[in-house]
Amino acid sequence: MATTSHSVVASRFSRQETFAMLRRIIAIAAIFFGASLAWAILGSTIFLRTDSAGSSLSGRVASTWGAAQEQASPEVQYVWTESQTVTAEENGKKITREEKKERGQPVSLDSTRIEAQLHVDYRQKGLLWFSTYTIAFHGEHAFHNPTSAEQIFVFRLPLPAEQAVYDGLSVSLDGKPLPLTFSSSDVSARAVLPGGGRGILTTAYRSQGQKSWRYRFGQSRVAGAAALGGAGIAQANDFHMTIKTDFSGFDFPDNSLSPTEKRKSGDGWQLRWDYQNLVSGYDIALTMPEKLQPGPLAGEISYFAPVSLLFFFFIVLVLSELRGIELHPMNYFFLAGAFFAFHLLLAYLADHISIHLAFAISSLVSILLVVSYLRLVVNWRFALVDAGLAQLVYLVLFSYAFFFAGFTGLAVTVGSILSLFVVMQMTGRIRWSEKFSRPAATAASVVG
Numbered sequence: 075m076a077t078t079s080h081s082v083v084a085s086r087f088s089r090q091e092t093f094a095m096l097r098r099i100i101a102i103a104a105i106f107f108g109a110s111l112a113w114a115i116l117g118s119t120i121f122l123r124t125d126s127a128g129s130s131l132s133g134r135v136a137s138t139w140g141a142a143q144e145q146a147s148p149e150v151q152y153v154w155t156e157s158q159t160v161t162a163e164e165n166g167k168k169i170t171r172e173e174k175k176e177r178g179q180p181v182s183l184d185s186t187r188i189e190a191q192l193h194v195d196y197r198q199k200g201l202l203w204f205s206t207y208t209i210a211f212h213g214e215h216a217f218h219n220p221t222s223a224e225q226i227f228v229f230r231l232p233l234p235a236e237q238a239v240y241d242g243l244s245v246s247l248d249g250k251p252l253p254l255t256f257s258s259s260d261v262s263a264r265a266v267l268p269g270g271g272r273g274i275l276t277t278a279y280r281s282q283g284q285k286s287w288r289y290r291f292g293q294s295r296v297a298g299a300a301a302l303g304g305a306g307i308a309q310a311n312d313f314h315m316t317i318k319t320d321f322s323g324f325d326f327p328d329n330s331l332s333p334t335e336k337r338k339s340g341d342g343w344q345l346r347w348d349y350q351n352l353v354s355g356y357d358i359a360l361t362m363p364e365k366l367q368p369g370p371l372a373g374e375i376s377y378f379a380p381v382s383l384l385f386f387f388f389i390v391l392v393l394s395e396l397r398g399i400e401l402h403p404m405n406y407f408f409l410a411g412a413f414f415a416f417h418l419l420l421a422y423l424a425d426h427i428s429i430h431l432a433f434a435i436s437s438l439v440s441i442l443l444v445v446s447y448l449r450l451v452v453n454w455r456f457a458l459v460d461a462g463l464a465q466l467v468y469l470v471l472f473s474y475a476f477f478f479a480g481f482t483g484l485a486v487t488v489g490s491i492l493s494l495f496v497v498m499q500m501t502g503r504i505r506w507s508e509k510f511s512r513p514a515a516t517a518a519s520v521v522g
Contacts, residue, residue, distance in 0.1 A: 098402075098403060101403035101406075102387060102391070102403055102406050105403060105406050105407050105410055106380070106383060106384065106387060106410070108410075109379075109380070109383060109410040109413070109414060110379075110380040110383075112414055113376050113377065113379040113380060113414065113417065114377070116376045116414075116417060116418060116421060117373045117374075117376035117377040118373075119421075120201070120369060120372050120373040120376060120421050121369070121370070121373045123201060123369065124201050124202060124367075124369030124370060124373065139197060139204075139206050139282055139283075139284060140206070140235060140237060140238040140239060140281065140282045140283040140284060141235045141236075141237040141238065141283060141284060142235065142283055142284060142285045142286045142287070142288075143209070143234035143235045143238065143281065143283040143286075143287050143288070144234050144235070144287075144288040144289075144290055144357075145211065145232070145234040145287075145288070145289050145290070146232040146234075146289075146290040146291075147183065147186065147215070147289075147290070147291055147310070148183075148213075148215055148229055148230060148231045148232075148275060148277060149180065149229070149230040149232075150180070150181045150182075150183065150215070150217050150227060150228075150229055150275065151178040151179055151180045151181055151227070151228055152178065152179055152181060152219065152221070152225035152226060152227050152228075152267075153176050153177065153178040153179075153225075153226050153227075153228050154176070154177060154178075154225075154226070155174050155175070155176050155177075156174070156175055156176075156177055157172050157173070157174050157175075158172070158173055158175065159171070159172055159173075178228060181217055181218075181219075181220060181227075182217070182309075182311065183215050183216065183217050183310070183311065184216040184217055184218060184272075184311060184312065185215070185216040185311060185312035185313070185314075186213065186214070186215050186216075186310060186311075186312065186313045186314065186315075187213070187214040187215075187314050187315075188211075188212070188213045188214075188289070188314070188315040188316070189211075189212045189213075189315075189316045189317075189318070190209055190210070190211050190212075190287070190289075190315070190316070190317045190318070191209065191210040191317075191318045191319075192207055192208070192209055192287065192317060192318070192319045192320075192321075192360070192362075193207060193208045193209075193319075193320055193321070194206070194207050194319075194320075194321045194362055194363065195207060195208060195282075196365050197284075201367070201368045201369025201372070201424060201425060202367055202368070202369055203364065203365040203366070203367055203368070204284050204285070205284060205285055205362035205363065205364050205365070206282065206283070206284040206362075207282065207283060207284065207287070207362055208280070208281070208282045209280070209281055209282065209283065209287060210280050211277070211278060211279055211280070211281070212276075212277075212278045213276065213277045213278070214274055214275070214276050215274070215275040215276075215277070216272065216273070216274055216275075216312075217272070217273060217275065218270070218271065218272040218273070219267045219268065219269055219270055219271045219272075221269055221270075222269040222270060223269045224266060224267070224268050224269055225266070225267055225269070226264060226265075226266055227264065227265050227266070227267050227273075228262060228263075228264050229245060229247075229252070229262060229263045229264070229265070229275055230260050230261075230262045231245060231260060231261050231262070231277050232259060232260045233259055233260055233261065234281070234283070234287075235281075235283060236258060236259065238281050238282065238283060239281060239282060240279045240280070240281050241279065241280040241281070242278060242279055242280050243261065243278070243279040244276075244277070244278050244279070245261065245263045245275070245276070245277050246275075246276045247263075247265045247273050247274070247275055247276075248273055248274055249274075249276070252264070252265055284362075285361070285362060286327065286359060286360065286361045286362060287359070287360050287362075288330075288357050288358065288359040288360075289315065289357060289358040289359070290308075290357045291308035291309070291310050291313075291352070291354070291357065307353060307354065307355045308353075308354065308355070309351070309352065309353050310349060310351075310352040311350075311351055311352075312349075312350060312351075313347070313348070313349045313352055314346070314347070314348050314349075315346070315347040315358060316344065316345070316346050317333075317344075317345045317346075317360065318339065318342065318343075318344050318345075319342035319343050319344075319345070320340065320341050320342040321341065321342050321363060322341070322342065322343065322363070323363030324343075324360050324361060324362060324363050325360075325361040325363075326359065326360065326361070327359050327361050329356055329357075330356055330357055330358060330359035331347060331354065331356045331357070331358050331359075333345040333346055333347055334346055334347055334348050334349075335348070345360075366429055366477060368424035368425075368429040368432070369424070371424075371429060371476055371477070372417070372420050372421045372424055372429075374476055375417060375420065375473045375476050376417045376421065378472070378473070378476070379413065379414075379417055379473075381472070381486070382413065382468045382469050382472050382473065383410060383413050383468075385464075385467075385468040385472075385490070385493060386409070386413070386464050386465060386468045386469065387406060387409075388497075389460075389464040389468070389493070389497070390406075390409070390460070390461055390464060392497055392500075392501065393456075393460045393461075393464075394452075394456075396500065396501070396504075397456065397460075399452055399456065401451070401452075405448075405451055408447055409444060409447070409448075409461075411443075412440050412443035412444045412447065413440060413444075413465075413469060415436075415439060415440055415443060416436045416437065416439070416440035416469060416473075417436075419432075419435070419436040419439060419440075420432055420433060420436040423435060423436065430477075433473070433474065433477075437469070437470045440465070440469060441462060441465055441466065441469075441470070444457070444461055444462065444465050445457045445458055445461065445462050448461050467489065467493070468489075468493075471485075471489065472485075472486055472489060475489075
């Protein structure tokens, strides 16, 4: 009879313990999903701030520094004046007058030698870095007078961007500077060349832009060409271009010509394009390297935060069970708050200081919150060794993996597998059925 009573009491205590554990897990899960919702809102807010400000900030940078530049090869043509008789009606009377009109004939370039030196000089606005650059451009273009008579030649150099500043802009023929005429999109000059004469047209300037630099081949396009959205095919004779950079990490965009030669030079590269008779619908283009963008990075880390918190809660739950420590769901709520503080602080610090420094400060603040709290709830050892190390791995290191584009998924996967291995080794000898039935056995002994 006593044995039966003991069994009933033990069974009742076992069910109560199971229900208590179930309620605790449900409460922790609710806290986890609530924190995940908060991170989703924070991440969306960061991306909204970044996207809404991106276009306006780009315009502000362009207005103070310069826009993306696209340099086209100069146009060379010889011109003459034609007279024609025009009849018009004025006040009911027919009036005949003679009008003079200038006509021109394009002349192809015999050879082109171009050297461009690029230097990246980043600018930060809000949560975005802009890849601004300076360029020193120098081009020599050989041509000849295809006629036997003296001709007036007009040279037109298209400017690579309207939103730009040009310093030292010059156009010269055989080393002699020419008077320049400016318009909104180009600069032009005139000179006389004898019949059959040859000349070297030199163009030079220093300027600055952002994001990309492009060189477009000659203005004469083959009729009917449909490549590159109707841009057509261009021809270039004896073309040689050298681009020197003092940086790495640039890229060649789609539908552009790769260099025929690349050579490392100090901190940068020397790139060459050499062609004897090029016929192509592609341009030469270079995209500037981008710095780590604080806004998108903070947004991605916020979206990933629930994964970090899930691992952390799992480790803390397992370790607390192994050590016989009972943490209330409210304790988990405050731990989730300390995690959220990391992402909230990072999102708004990155506006004002380096993203790396903002990450370090946010990490220290969050770890300090967790450790200082758990040393009051449990003890210093559990706070520093168990929870502190878990937070360092799953919050700090997992989040820092986003600084290495292309390796984030691999780093998180390796960390997850290692965590699983460690937990499996720590708990491999535990008999979970005995562990969860121990309160029932203890209750039975007390009643006895």
